[in-house]
Amino acid sequence: DGGITQSPKYLFRKEGQNVTLSCEQNLNHDAMYWYRQDPGQGLRLIYYSQIVNDFQKGDIAEGYSVSREKKESFPLTVTSAQKNPTAFYLCASSIRGINIQYFGAGTRLSVL
Amino acid sequence: DQQVKQNSPSLSVQEGRISILNCDYTNSMFDYFLWYKKYPAEGPTFLISISSIKDKNEDGRFTVFLNKSAKHLSLHIVPSQPGDSAVYFCAASVNSGGSNYKLTFGKGTLLTVNP
Numbered sequence: 001d002g003g004i005t006q007s008p009k010y011l012f013r014k015e016g017q018n019v020t021l022s023c024e025q026n027l028n029h030d031a032m033y034w035y036r037q038d039p040g041q042g043l044r045l046i047y048y049s050q051i052v053n054d055f056q057k058g059d060i061a062e063g064y065s066v067s068r069e070k071k072e073s074f075p076l077t078v079t080s081a082q083k084n085p086t087a088f089y090l091c092a093s094s095i096r097g098i099n100i101q102y103f104g105a106g107t108r109l110s111v112l
Numbered sequence: 113d114q115q116v117k118q119n120s121p122s123l124s125v126q127e128g129r130i131s132i133l134n135c136d137y138t139n140s141m142f143d144y145f146l147w148y149k150k151y152p153a154e155g156p157t158f159l160i161s162i163s164s165i166k167d168k169n170e171d172g173r174f175t176v177f178l179n180k181s182a183k184h185l186s187l188h189i190v191p192s193q194p195g196d197s198a199v200y201f202c203a204a205s206v207n208s209g210g211s212n213y214k215l216t217f218g219k220g221t222l223l224t225v226n227p
Binding site for chain 2: 004042043059088092100101102104106108
């Protein structure tokens with residue numbers, strides 16, 4: 001079954017702690033994305049990657065970091081510099097050259 | 113500055129009737145538009161899209177209309193079903209040179225279809 005898997009589903013962060021959200025896809029898509037959703041808000045782009053070993057900042061990259069060492073994986077680290085990390089995080093992927101993005105089920109991050 | 117606007121936070125319709133969800137955009141460079149459906153605590157699911165070279169695209173019960181001069185698009189669902197109850201997001205992108213670029217999302221409209 002092809003798809004995008006995000007883990008964990010729920011994550012709790014302590015003050016000053018870095019946490020990493022996992023995103024894996026077996027769709028053979030080139031491009032991957034991370035979005036953040038806050039209550040009553042649309043999705044805002046954090047980072048995106050169109051190819052392995054390359055990624056670009058989105059609209060709200062401060063306090064986040066990513067890596068793209070493998071085509072199928074695009075982990076997101078929420079660093080202690082992100083002062084308001086509580087949100088629903090969504091990973092997406094797409095075929096290069098096609099605008100339709102497909103989303104995982106999301107990770108809900110809360111601060112303890 | 114919000115480039116994609118969904119001015120109705122919520123919409124309620126009766127089962128079997130038409131649902132019309134609206135979306136306005138300000139960036140004239142947008143040339144590809146998408147609608148996504150999202151249930152609580154799940155990721156958005158792609159519904160339907162339209163390129164700026166068209167003014168209508170239809171897929172089963174879902175039709176998207178694009179009015180470029182007004183920078184407005186709408187999603188029609190006919191007939192509406194209770195399972196259509198979800199948040200609907202409008203999204204837009206600039207299709208530049210065949211490369212993937214970010215989607216800019218509206219804030220969403222909560223559709224409730226009453227039995």
